Amino acid sequence: MSLSGKVQGQDITNVVGPVTVRRATVDDAALIAQVRIDSWRAAYRGMIPDSYLDGMKVDDSTHMWTRVLSAGSDAACTFVAEVEGELVGFAAGITLAERKLDFDAELTALYVLPSAQRAGIGRRLLSEVAATLAAAGAPNMLVWVLAKNSKARDFYAHLDAQLLAQQTFKWDELDLIEVAYGWRDIQSIGRITTVS
Template sequence: MSATDSIFLRPATPDDAEGIAIVRIDSWRKTYRGIIPDTYLDSMEVEDSMVLWRRVLTAASVTTSVFVAELDGDVVGFAAGKMLDEEKFGLNAELAAIYLEPEIQRAGIGRSLVRMVAAAHQAQGAHGLIAWVIARNKIARQFYEKLGAELLVEQSFNWDGMDLVEAGYGWRDLNIFKPH
């Protein structure tokens, strides 16, 4: 029995804000070291991120969804999505975040979390999903491509004063996430 056999996927609650913040910051520090300045990564604070996630999770918005992967009571991954006010590239929902601790990657947990986000937004009328990734994040790009996303665009953007390049991936048919 592997650690991933004990993973429980569920909708996030406000009590998950700290766990989500920790996973996000850990993931950024591991993934973006060498891509984003160390000073930025090292200055990321769990408390700041936790405040943001608590606000998201207490908003009770039907246009936002957040799901967590839990192992032994700890959040070890999460995915978040939202409906877009305006379509982008003909897509009306966004996979806004997906982060997993390394020990549960490549076990189907990310795919399941994306499936949950897609289903939640399809129920709200979404017909397509867009996801953004820093272009140099090859692992995330491969993940999206493996899930059938098409590369829509690569473009410059500014994140907290840093000039970066992002890649936009999209799924035009959310039914690909439904079990067959």
């Protein structure tokens, strides 16, 4: 795969076409909701009951993302990736009011549609969130991943995130197991994810 271009708000070119990453706005809420649901259905089949995945509603998710985006700041940021004007992925992160596992920031979401994966988009989104949270004062960042999600685990491990912990949690009455990965130096994420 041949990638070219620059980071920090510039376009890159890859096999899916020119990719633009920008800060999300409230107007993106419905598209983010759709990407989230489509990504969950593709990624979590076999990990989360089909009835739950099939019952996810865009309207419910849109309301949640409208609230999130309305409260956006450098301490809580969301970025979207577009290919030819179509939203194909997003990432969100926050600085933490209370540290978790001795970390000050958290990547709370990173989803790219299956048709746009393996083209550097996830890395680019991760880098933008990390840079924004670093500018807000966070020296490090963690992310929680379903323990059975080997694809996501491999993605973060490949980007030098360290496995930190495992825990059981409840999500809408579902008992799930998640693992935490983290970067002790948030600045290292930009160096690892830079496309050349």
